[in-house]
Amino acid sequence: MEKFSPVGEKDVTRAIVTEFAKQFEEYVESDCIIVGAGPSGLMAGRNLARAGKKVLIIERNNYLGGGFWIGGYLMNKVTIRKPGDRVLDELDIPYKEISDGLLVADGPHACSKLIASACDSGVKFANMTVFDDLVLRGDSRVAGVVINWTPVSALPREITCVDPVAIESKIVIDATGHDAQVVKKLEERGLIKTKGFGAMWVERSEDLIIEHTGEVHPGLLVCGMAVSTTYGLPRMGPTFGAMLLSGETVAQIALMKLK
Amino acid sequence: MNFRSIERIVLYNEGNSEKLEIEEITKYLRQMFGKVPVDTREKPFTLYPEKSLDYARKLASIRIHDVRVETATGEEPLYGEVQYEHRKILGQTMAFGVLYDGFYLQRVFSELIPAGERGFDIVNIFITNRLLATWEEGERRYHLRTSVYGFPSVISTTGIVEAPARPREYYLLKQQYEALGKDLLELKEKFKGSFIDYEDDRLTKVMKGYAVQAVFYAMTGHPFCEDKGCRLYNAHWQEEVIFAQLENEYEFCPRHTEYLKKMRGT
Numbered sequence: 001m002e003k004f005s006p007v008g009e010k011d012v013t014r015a016i017v018t019e020f021a022k023q024f025e026e027y028v029e030s031d032c033i034i035v036g037a038g039p040s041g042l043m044a045g046r047n048l049a050r051a052g053k054k055v056l057i058i059e060r061n062n063y064l065g066g067g068f069w070i071g072g073y074l075m076n077k078v079t080i081r082k083p084g085d086r087v088l089d090e091l092d093i094p095y096k097e098i099s100d101g102l103l104v105a106d107g108p109h110a111c112s113k114l115i116a117s118a119c120d121s122g123v124k125f126a127n128m129t130v131f132d133d134l135v136l137r138g139d140s141r142v143a144g145v146v147i148n149w150t151p152v153s154a155l156p157r158e159i160t161c162v163d164p165v166a167i168e169s170k171i172v173i174d175a176t177g178h179d180a181q182v183v184k185k186l187e188e189r190g191l192i193k194t195k196g197f198g199a200m201w202v203e204r205s206e207d208l209i210i211e212h213t214g215e216v217h218p219g220l221l222v223c224g225m226a227v228s229t230t231y232g233l234p235r236m237g238p239t240f241g242a243m244l245l246s247g248e249t250v251a252q253i254a255l256m257k258l259k
Numbered sequence: 260m261n262f263r264s265i266e267r268i269v270l271y272n273e274g275n276s277e278k279l280e281i282e283e284i285t286k287y288l289r290q291m292f293g294k295v296p297v298d299t300r301e302k303p304f305t306l307y308p309e310k311s312l313d314y315a316r317k318l319a320s321i322r323i324h325d326v327r328v329e330t331a332t333g334e335e336p337l338y339g340e341v342q343y344e345h346r347k348i349l350g351q352t353m354a355f356g357v358l359y360d361g362f363y364l365q366r367v368f369s370e371l372i373p374a375g376e377r378g379f380d381i382v383n384i385f386i387t388n389r390l391l392a393t394w395e396e397g398e399r400r401y402h403l404r405t406s407v408y409g410f411p412s413v414i415s416t417t418g419i420v421e422a423p424a425r426p427r428e429y430y431l432l433k434q435q436y437e438a439l440g441k442d443l444l445e446l447k448e449k450f451k452g453s454f455i456d457y458e459d460d461r462l463t464k465v466m467k468g469y470a471v472q473a474v475f476y477a478m479t480g481h482p483f484c485e486d487k488g489c490r491l492y493n494a495h496w497q498e499e500v501i502f503a504q505l506e507n508e509y510e511f512c513p514r515h516t517e518y519l520k521k522m523r524g525t
Contacts, residue, residue, distance in 0.1 A: 072439060072441065073439050098442075099444065102444055161384070193335075193337075204286065208356045215339070216338065230322035231339060234356065
């Protein structure tokens with residue numbers, strides 16, 4: 001029988017602390033911080049990291065992937081419309097063509113492949129971490145984010161009383177989904193006015209999300225469903241093609257900005 | 260019915276619908292209105308490239324974000340909204356899906372008409388794939404429209420698809436599909452043929468009737484007819500559109516057929 005190496009508790013703790021601190025210290029400054037590790041954020045991070053950029057993704061949950069694990073009604077099949085198949089092929093995700101242009105994939109398989117691809121590309125993650133505020137420069141350019149531990153934000157401030165910390169980057173991407181948390185924070189400061197959700201015309205929303213993906217304020221880009229909230233585009237059903245392609249688009253735009 | 264004489268009909272085509280054969284509509288109008296010359300102008304925004312960003316800003320500011328809130332002009336559009344409109348004007352995107360205030364859109368289009376062609380004797384018709392709605396004061400909400408008649412008139416290809424209601428059963432099932440997260444394409448397949456869809460082969464034929472309505476508005480102030488089989492019928496349901504524009508045995512009711520004959524001098 002194979003024997004595990006003799007390692008003491010203190011060695012385990014030291015390994016965790018050292019490696020975490022080393023990475024955290026390194027990523028206090030990066031090329032791009034993405035808030036939200038759903039499909040659009042993961043896709044954006046993956047492509048940016050593949051292009052050699054230093055990328056940190058902030059995720060408030062312990063798990064990555066957002067809603068990409070399951071489709072509608074908690075059923076774990078995800079639907080993607082063409083031309084989303086291009087991304088599925090690139091990530092080597094198996095899928096079935098149900099009807100002309102409509103593809104279905106296994107949620108856990110698709111999501112785990114996307115996460116793995118982002119990790120393989122060199123993206124680093126700060127999970128269980130919430131976005132708290134923006135770092136703004138004198139000309140109101142977005143230059144980073146203020147973060148805290150998720151459990152801290154879940155408790156009343158009187159109990160936790162833990163100050164957040166700030167990390168900086170050349171570009172911040174809001175991939176927080178329907179909440180558009182980063183854009184909303186900018187709105188709180190009176191620097192932008194979002195349009196809220198458009199109620200109608202679901203069929204056309206995927207095209208529009210891609211079209212409106214991009215810079216919304218100097219230093220701040222928006223992708224995925226956060227685009228919908230920012231611009232008042234129609235709310236979408238559980239189809240993920242636009243999320244993946246929006247992530248791809250925002251990465252292209254970010255790369256141009258980072259040149 | 261009194262006629263206002265018209266000198267010319269000009270069709271402005273914003274493009275963006277592959278199935279729309281504008282030449283077919285032009286030919287049809289020539290047939291209907293005899294001696295009145297009919298011209299076509301493609302992609303009207305490109306006639307003024309130096310003003311494209313200005314028009315993009317205007318279009319971005321007349322979007323409807325909430326059908327229960329009347330669009331107020333003067334609100335500063337977001338950078339991304341202007342960029343999208345600019346790309347659309349320049350023909351760099353085929354995407355559509357934004358809802359616009361129909362009356363404000365009419366005003367933006369009117370700026371594209373050369374100064375000497377803005378009189379009542381020239382019928383300017385803009386065909387667009389932008390979706391329009393007009394504010395109903397009584398109900399305090401916007402309603403989707405296929406067309407907004409006036410000077411100029413605006414007819415929306417997406418409005419033909421979205422504004423007239425589909426069969427009741429479609430909406431009942433749609434509710435279920437949405438609740439279950441099922442794909443709506445499947446639902447559309449079920450009801451195929453019972454409504455005009457995007458890139459529908461029947462679009463050009465349907466559009467002919469709406470173009471004639473616009474000319475009647477310019478000539479008489481009355482674009483509509485009460486006869487459900489007449490192409491001038493103001494259809495609120497898709498089945499009414501299909502009947503009036505495609506299926507009825509006659510194109511125009513006897514009264515409007517007579518008017519058209521008089522117009523042509525036949």
